[in-house]
Amino acid sequence: MVNTYGLHNKNWVKIMYEKRHKWAEAFISGHFFARRRNTQICEGMNKYIKGYLKSGVKLFELIPALDRALLRLRNKVVEEDFRSNNSTHVLTTQLKNLEHHATTIFTDSVFEHVHKEIDRVGSLIISRSMPFGSIRLFFTSRYNSNNLQNEYTTFYHPKDNHHMECSCALFECEGIPCSHMFNIMKHEHMTEIPSSLVLKRWTKSAxxxxxxxxxxxxxxxxxxxxxxxxxxxxxxx
Ligand SMILES: [Zn+2]
Incomplete structure (x- = not known):
């Protein structure tokens, strides 16, 4: 882009290029952001806070209004914790053991995302696998697809607490196991999610x-x- 449009002397472009490790998708992929990578969440918070601030609010009215907004948020967290710890889910996937284990360890809101990953396993196949020293390398692709661009590679460490690393980097970015990992758990007849793939902060016991x-x-x-x-x-x- 710099070459095409002759932007070598533009300061703003130079500064943004120097900071590329902080914003460019190619560089931030694989880094953990606790599911906070877009502005939607802070915009949602802005809207929520504005709901407690009427127009022309006085300074001395501001703090009590913010306190009320925070109190409501904290109550919501307590309600969600209660629901997570005192409710059960109807199991809907074919990997019932893994799905049930996920319901027992993850909070409700995280389980929603984990459940989607388990559900996707139905459309995946392991196209090939090979030993790689003490670990195994799996190639996962979509059922009935010849497009190699959709193939993901996953390293499986059976002797290292069944840890896995996948080329999609979902676990590194969001802290939840991806559908390709669940596909390997299915292949290996696992009935529980390995503890090495459970991020403490997403669990009910955090x-x-x-x-x-x-x-x-x-x-x-x-x-x-x-x-x-x-x-x-x-x-x-
Ligand atoms: Zn993956």
Whole structure:
């Protein structure tokens, strides 16, 4: 583009090129962004906050309004946690063992995405596989497709906690196993998702297993109890 349009002397282009590792898809692929790679989420938050701010709001009215908005968000999180921990899902895929295991470990909102990946396995085949030292290399393609561009390669480490690395990089970007990994789990007759492919932050136990290292000597008992029962933080005294 620089050559075609003669942009060698444009400062803005030079600066953007220097920062390419922070914005260009080719460079950021494979980096973890906790599912926050587009502006849709912050725009959604802007809209939500505006709902609590009437036009011409005074400065002294602003903080209480923001507090109300935050309180509502926190209540929503507590409701979602309750639903995650106290509801069961109807299993709809053919990989029932893996799907059931996913329902027991992932929160509801993460399970929705994991479920889509499990569902996609139905349209995938392992076109070939080969040993690669102590690991195995699998090639996954779409059923009834001759297009090699749609082929993904996955390294499977049976002796390293069944860890996998896939060329689609979904696990590295979003922290959930991709359909190609689930296809290999099916091939290997696994009934549970390997722990090496479960990101702690997406699990139901992420909060309850959290420990604090804050010295507790001067913290009032009421605050400790609040953290234990409201924030589900496991405090070690
Ligand atoms: Zn993949």
């Amino acid at each position: 909060k309850s297993d959290m420990q604090t290292s804050i010295p507790m000597n001067n913290v009032p008992n009421e605050a400790i109890e609040f953290a234990r029962y409201t924030l589900h933080i496991n405090i070690v005294l």
